[in-house]
Amino acid sequence: MALAKHSRRAAPRSAGSQAPRSIVFAARNVAFTRRHAQQQAVVALTRSVDEEVSAPRQERPVASEPARVVATPPPSANGALQIPVEDRPKTLRNIVFVSSEAAPWSKTGGLGDVVGSLPIALAARGHRVMVVVPRYADYEDTHDTGVRVTLLGHTQVSYFHKRAKGVDWVFVDHPSYKRPAGLYADEHGPYPDNQFRFTALCLAACEAPLNLPLPRGDNAEGQKELYGQDITFVANDWHGSLVPVYLAGKYRPHGVYTNSRSILAIHNLRHQGVYPPHSFKELGLPDNWYGAVEFQYPPHQRQGSYAEEGRSVNHLKAGITTADRLLTVSPGYSGEIKTYLGGWGMEGLLASRAPVLSGIVNGIDMEEWNPASDKFLAANYSIADFKAGKAANKAALQKELGLPVNPDVPLLAFIGRLDFQKGADLLLQVAPWMMSQGVQLVCLGTGTPDLEAGLRWLEATYPQQARGWVGFNVAMSHKMTAAADILLMPSRFEPCGLNQLYAMRYGTVPVAHKTGGLGDTVIDFNPFTQPPVGTGWTFSNFDAGGLMHATGLALSTLRKHPEDFQGIQRRGMERDSSWNCAAKKYEDIFEWASIDPPYCK
Numbered sequence: 010m011a012l013a014k015h016s017r018r019a020a021p022r023s024a025g026s027q028a029p030r031s032i033v034f035a036a037r038n039v040a041f042t043r044r045h046a047q048q049q050a051v052v053a054l055t056r057s058v059d060e061e062v063s064a065p066r067q068e069r070p071v072a073s074e075p076a077r078v079v080a081t082p083p084p085s086a087n088g089a090l091q092i093p094v095e096d097r098p099k100t101l102r103n104i105v106f107v108s109s110e111a112a113p114w115s116k117t118g119g120l121g122d123v124v125g126s127l128p129i130a131l132a133a134r135g136h137r138v139m140v141v142v143p144r145y146a147d148y149e150d151t152h153d154t155g156v157r158v159t160l161l162g163h164t165q166v167s168y169f170h171k172r173a174k175g176v177d178w179v180f181v182d183h184p185s186y187k188r189p190a191g192l193y194a195d196e197h198g199p200y201p202d203n204q205f206r207f208t209a210l211c212l213a214a215c216e217a218p219l220n221l222p223l224p225r226g227d228n229a230e231g232q233k234e235l236y237g238q239d240i241t242f243v244a245n246d247w248h249g250s251l252v253p254v255y256l257a258g259k260y261r262p263h264g265v266y267t268n269s270r271s272i273l274a275i276h277n278l279r280h281q282g283v284y285p286p287h288s289f290k291e292l293g294l295p296d297n298w299y300g301a302v303e304f305q306y307p308p309h310q311r312q313g314s315y316a317e318e319g320r321s322v323n324h325l326k327a328g329i330t331t332a333d334r335l336l337t338v339s340p341g342y343s344g345e346i347k348t349y350l351g352g353w354g355m356e357g358l359l360a361s362r363a364p365v366l367s368g369i370v371n372g373i374d375m376e377e378w379n380p381a382s383d384k385f386l387a388a389n390y391s392i393a394d395f396k397a398g399k400a401a402n403k404a405a406l407q408k409e410l411g412l413p414v415n416p417d418v419p420l421l422a423f424i425g426r427l428d429f430q431k432g433a434d435l436l437l438q439v440a441p442w443m444m445s446q447g448v449q450l451v452c453l454g455t456g457t458p459d460l461e462a463g464l465r466w467l468e469a470t471y472p473q474q475a476r477g478w479v480g481f482n483v484a485m486s487h488k489m490t491a492a493a494d495i496l497l498m499p500s501r502f503e504p505c506g507l508n509q510l511y512a513m514r515y516g517t518v519p520v521a522h523k524t525g526g527l528g529d530t531v532i533d534f535n536p537f538t539q540p541p542v543g544t545g546w547t548f549s550n551f552d553a554g555g556l557m558h559a560t561g562l563a564l565s566t567l568r569k570h571p572e573d574f575q576g577i578q579r580r581g582m583e584r585d586s587s588w589n590c591a592a593k594k595y596e597d598i599f600e601w602a603s604i605d606p607p608y609c610k
């Protein structure tokens with residue numbers, strides 16, 4: 010593993026002993042079945058890692074061989090994907106996703122992409138799937154279900170609904186969700202009521218299957234049915250982390266949801282939802298559940314006004330200690346978060362739950378990210394004609410951004426949040442060297458003021474070679490992905506990463522730090538095998554030398570061995586990144602969760 014040692018926010022240490030007694034009993038009772046599940050998990054993890062590594066070896070990217078076209082199931086008239094009945098799972102489930110984002114309605118990053126597409130893939134496989142997200146705006150085509158529920162004894166929420174692509178999209182309405190600025194913060198920082206907003210989301214999600222009659226199938230006039238109590242919840246990140254706690258502490262003691270299971274999907278461990286200990290009384294949990302949500306920071310990490318003893322209410326920690334199974338978005342990241350360097354203080358807890366911790370690489374929306382039909386591109390193309398198609402997009406982007414239009418200049422791109430995680434600071438450090446190599450560099454992102462200023466500096470200093478677009482622009486991200494020869498992803502850590510998957514689908518070669526999902530998905534080019542293998546280049550040392558070395562290899566291959574470079578592009582385009590592939594692995598996790606009794610009874 011190659012993780013850069015990072016400076017930490019206050020980061021907690023193990024608090025396993027604080028788990029409620031019921032957890033300990035449950036843990037003993039299920040020891041056998043969990044061992045069984047662990048064996049399954051090991052097999053599955055080995056399989057998924059092997060698949061990642063061996064895929065390019067099985068392919069034969071010889072120029073004369075016809076290209077393998079990744080089969081995306083054609084959508085039906087209503088936009089839902091169709092999976093043949095014989096390929097569907099034997100056990101069909103009622104699945105409820107709980108998330109703070111779902112594209113296209115709300116998205117600040119990859120979480121929105123994932124929750125906007127994985128449920129569709131699961132619905133296509135026959136499951137009944139609901140996604141519960143906040144109603145941040147008056148979304149078109151959604152209707153008020155008329156259902157009102159009172160939470161915490163004082164807060165009324167209502168539910169809006171839209172059926173699309175086989176999924177029930179449910180928007181929780183409360184005045185606190187609609188804000189003129191961002192989803193989570195404005196220019197003054199995170200909203201002070203974020204804890205309340207996402208606590209209410211979790212409670213509303215627990216109430217939805219019990220109170221919200223929804224039509225089965227696409228006929229809005231058809232018979233309406235509740236989802237009921239036999240639910241597999243997929244809680245995403247800290248915003249959904251209280252779902253497993255409520256199931257165990259609030260519902261099961263009253264005989265509700267006794268047969269439900271919860272999966273906590275961790276997309277980014279860095280954000281944990283940390284609040285003062287006195288906020289516990291606002292969560293509506295019985296007093297004896299305080300231990301499940303408290304996290305006590307070690308002395309050297311205590312900071313802030315409520316941290317004299319290092320005590321805090323930590324939502325993600327609460328989910329980690331109570332969910333039936335834990336999931337991260339790549340096998341590599343599932344290993345890293347059990348270590349000091351990648352655990353952000355949760356490593357002890359996560360290691361203690363290693364038997365139920367798995368990693369599944371994200372898929373991508375193969376419709377939205379399809380160079381053959383992408384509406385943002387100057388020219389559509391496929392694997393059969395990618396050379397000409399990419400050249401046309403490159404010329405169009407160079408023209409649009411006011412760069413010299415030259416097909417022979419390597420075009421490098423960076424797309425992502427400008428923050429500590431994505432390594433834009435390393436990119437800026439190496440930028441002068443890159444410029445000396447005679448390349449063009451285009452960057453797109455928003456984030457911290459210093460890094461945004463860095464992009465402006467880059468453009469001002471190298472007006473003939475560099476562009477730094479400060480902003481969030483989906484169209485531009487598609488254009489850059491299609492136009493670039495090389496996509497740079499110098500992330501310090503990366504739970505999965507989607508941009509490298511988009512890049513490969515568009516015949517753009519990733520150069521990435523070998524961390525988390527980047528290490529799992531970008532296979533290093535090796536010209537010495539017959540036939541050559543690899544879909545890009547990675548570097549293990551997170552420093553300027555590492556990035557320069559990998560970029561240098563990519564540039565010299567592009568310039569001196571164009572046929573090898575095209576082989577790399579072709580292998581990337583052939584990679585099956587469809588959600589159907591990942592959805593099957595999610596079904597395994599659901600199955601293992603259902604074999605074991607609830608972790609917290």
Ligand SMILES: Nc1ncnc2c1ncn2[C@@H]1O[C@H](COP(=O)(O)OP(=O)(O)O[C@H]2O[C@H](CO)[C@@H](O)[C@H](O)[C@H]2O)[C@@H](O)[C@H]1O
Nearest residue numbers: 118119120276425454480481482483486503504505506507
């Ligand atoms: N300025 C901009 N303009 C337009 N589009 C922009 C943009 N900046 C970012 N994006 C888009 O936002 C998405 C970001 O995807 P990432 O995988 O990098 O996610 P992120 O780090 O937010 O999420 C976390 O969750 C995801 C999903 O699990 C993990 O892949 C990831 O590793 C983890 O950190 C991509 O679709 C990207 O194109």
